[in-house]
Each structure stands twice: as C-alpha cells, then as structure tokens.
Amino acid sequence: MKKKSIKTYILTDCISFTFSAMILSIIGLMQDVMMSIDNVVLLQLFTCTTLIAVLMYFTESIPVESQLAAIFINFIDTSLVILAVGGGVFKWFPWEAIYVGEVVAILTVVFIITTLIITWQNYHLANSINEIIKERQHE
Amino acid sequence: MKIVIEYVAPPFETELTIKCSNPADATTKQIIQNIQNISRDVLGSKDGAIHKFTLAQIFYIESVDEKTFLYLANDIFETDQRLYMWEAQLEHTSFVRISKSTILNTDKLESIRSMLGGKMEATMQNGEKLIISRHYLSAFRKKFGI
Numbered sequence: 001m002k003k004k005s006i007k008t009y010i011l012t013d014c015i016s017f018t019f020s021a022m023i024l025s026i027i028g029l030m031q032d033v034m035m036s037i038d039n040v041v042l043l044q045l046f047t048c049t050t051l052i053a054v055l056m057y058f059t060e061s062i063p064v065e066s067q068l069a070a071i072f073i074n075f076i077d078t079s080l081v082i083l084a085v086g087g088g089v090f091k092w093f094p095w096e097a098i099y100v101g102e103v104v105a106i107l108t109v110v111f112i113i114t115t116l117i118i119t120w121q122n123y124h125l126a127n128s129i130n131e132i133i134k135e136r137q138h139e
Numbered sequence: 140m141k142i143v144i145e146y147v148a149p150p151f152e153t154e155l156t157i158k159c160s161n162p163a164d165a166t167t168k169q170i171i172q173n174i175q176n177i178s179r180d181v182l183g184s185k186d187g188a189i190h191k192f193t194l195a196q197i198f199y200i201e202s203v204d205e206k207t208f209l210y211l212a213n214d215i216f217e218t219d220q221r222l223y224m225w226e227a228q229l230e231h232t233s234f235v236r237i238s239k240s241t242i243l244n245t246d247k248l249e250s251i252r253s254m255l256g257g258k259m260e261a262t263m264q265n266g267e268k269l270i271i272s273r274h275y276l277s278a279f280r281k282k283f284g285i
Binding site: 067115126132 | 276
C-alpha cells in the first residue's frame with residue numbers, strides 16, 4: 001500500500017516542480033527582478049518541492065479529524081520548507097521579518113486558491129458520481 | 140455479446156450459464172470473476188461463532204488496531220484476512236480502497252459529497268458515513284468510469 005502512496009507523492013512532486021519552474025520563468029520574463037533560471041536554481045527548486053512532498057508524506061499519517069487542521073498542516077509543511085530551505089539555505093529572499101511576512105502572505109493566498117479549486121473540482125466530480133449511482137439504483 | 144435473461148417462478152435458485160467460444164477472452168474472464176466474487180461466500184466471526192454470508196452483503200471492510208472487520212447493513216464481523224489481502228482479492232469487483240484503513244463496496248453507496256481540502260464523504264445505503272482520502276480518489280473515480 002505504501003508503494004501507491006509514494007507514487008502519488010512523486011507525481012505531486014513532479015507537477016509542483018513543473019508548475020513552479022513555469023511560474024518562475026514567466027515572472028522572470030515579465031520583470032527582470034527575479035534571479036535567472038539557471039541549473040542551480042532549478043535544482044534548488046526541485047529540492048524544495050521534493051522536501052515538501054516528503055514532509056507531506058509523513059505528516060499525512062497524523063490523525064486529524066478537522067479538515068481545516070489537515071489543510072493547516074499542509075500549509076505548515078510548505079511554509080517550513082520555503083522559509084527554512086528556500087530563504088535560509090538557498091537565500092531566495094533576505095531572512096528579515098518583512099520579507100518572511102511577504103512570503104507567508106503569498107503562500108497563504110496560493111493555498112486558499114488551491115484549496116478552493118480542488119474543492120470546486122471535487123464538487124463537480126461528486127455530482128457526476130452521484131448521477132451514476134442514481135442511474136445504477138434505477139436499473 | 141448476447142444477454143438472455145429468463146425469469147422463473149420461485150422456489151428455483153438463481154442460476155447463471157455462460158456460453159462462450161473463447162474462455163480465455165479477457166472480457167469473459169472478467170465477467171466470470173465478477174460473478175464468482177458476488178456470489179462468493181465469506182466467513183466472519185462474531186461472539187465466538189462463525190457466520191457465513193456473501194461478498195455482496197458487505198458494505199465496507201475496515202482495519203482497526205491490526206484487526207480487520209467486515210461491516211454489513213446492521214452487523215459487524217471480524218475476519219482473519221488483513222486489509223491488503225482483501226484489496227488484492229477484490230481488485231476487479233465493486234470494492235475499492237478509499238483510505239489507509241478502509242475498502243468500500245461501491246454497490247452499497249448512496250451518495251458522496253465534496254469536503255474542504257480534497258477529501259470526500261461517502262454515505263452508505265445504511266446511513267453510515269466514510270471518508271474518501273484524496274490519495275485514493277483517483278482509484279475511486281475509476282470505479283465509476285470517470
């Protein structure tokens with residue numbers, strides 16, 4: 001069973017890395033304030049997305065009843081890696097209160113949007129499945 | 140594929156006959172396996188006594204504290220088989236893993252609803268509610284051809 005979960009996290013890591021690299025490239029093209037996308041930055045980015053996926057894999061086993069608590073734990077996983085590794089080790093931004101605050105604010109907005117999109121997608125998925133269940137019951 | 144259904148008056152037991160030219164055909168094998176699984180007898184223990192029922196009667200299978208339980212409409216039985224063994228045996232049936240500890244019978248599903256953060260809540264035909272973990276959502280939707 002663990003194999004299946006690890007596969008899911010590897011896939012999540014790959015998707016996260018691809019999207020992060022794309023967003024970073026687009027921002028870099030739009031305004032020349034970001035660092036250039038070289039091999040080192042890409043490796044740093046991959047390290048961070050992998051660490052987030054690994055952290056999420058372990059924190060997933062924490063038994064939490066509340067949905068909000070589960071989302072908050074995922075938020076902590078992401079913030080911890082971005083702040084400690086991205087900011088602290090890779091020096092993506094200065095480790096000062098104002099910059100840390102900005103990063104946390106951006107992460108919060110991204111997390112809220114992501115959660116809303118997933119919930120909206122699942123709402124439609126649930127409707128489709130409920131229709132199939134109804135059809136089966138009428139057969 | 141031709142399907143012939145013949146209704147007979149009670150007390151005859153339901154009987155299925157499959158006529159096929161190629162028993163090795165994947166679809167035929169799948170149909171035979173599904174029918175065998177549905178009519179398969181399952182043993183479960185309760186209060187020291189062994190009870191027999193069919194696989195189709197099971198609503199869900201849950202693992203709690205390294206013990207595995209079979210949940211029927213209004214009864215719970217313990218089984219010797221571990222959850223991963225059930226999962227392997229029920230791969231091509233209406234059963235699907237929905238969390239680390241639960242396998243659900245989609246034939247006994249009443250409805251599902253979306254929850255915040257990617258999880259779903261399944262309501263069974265007996266009113267019980269189960270959580271579908273987001274990591275098992277992909278396998279769950281495949282059971283419905285989505």
